[in-house]
Amino acid sequence: MAHVVTQPCVGCRYTDCVVVCPVECFYEGEKMLYIHPDECIDCEACVAECPVEAIFHEDNVPDEWKNYTEMNAEMASQCKVITEKKKPLADS
Ligand code: SF4
Numbered sequence: 001m002a003h004v005v006t007q008p009c010v011g012c013r014y015t016d017c018v019v020v021c022p023v024e025c026f027y028e029g030e031k032m033l034y035i036h037p038d039e040c041i042d043c044e045a046c047v048a049e050c051p052v053e054a055i056f057h058e059d060n061v062p063d064e065w066k067n068y069t070e071m072n073a074e075m076a077s078q079c080k081v082i083t084e085k086k087k088p089l090a091d092s
């Protein structure tokens with residue numbers, strides 16, 4: 001079980017979420033962040049930090065974003081870990 005980053009994260013990247021993660025399981029893609037499902041311990045700390053409510057427990061991902069569960073698993077293993085808050089992108 002794990003938490004999943006979904007569509008509202010696209011283009012945001014305020015990255016408030018990453019600093020609270022105790023296991024550093026956020027990974028930085030080009031347009032959004034991903035959570036590595038094998039590393040997330042379901043502490044839920046990140047959920048409240050995300051201003052756009054992009055993070056869900058995998059059991060509670062809304063139907064229209066179910067594909068993000070697989071995407072997080074795939075992309076997290078290809079991206080670099082991110083552990084510090086970054087400035088938002090200019091266009092976000
Ligand atoms: S705070 Fe939310 S929208 Fe912003 S990078 Fe984290 S998960 Fe994505």
Ligand code: SF4
Pocket residue numbers: 003020021022023024025026035039040041042043044045046047
């Ligand atoms: S639920 Fe906890 S362990 Fe999982 S990504 Fe969020 S902060 Fe990290």
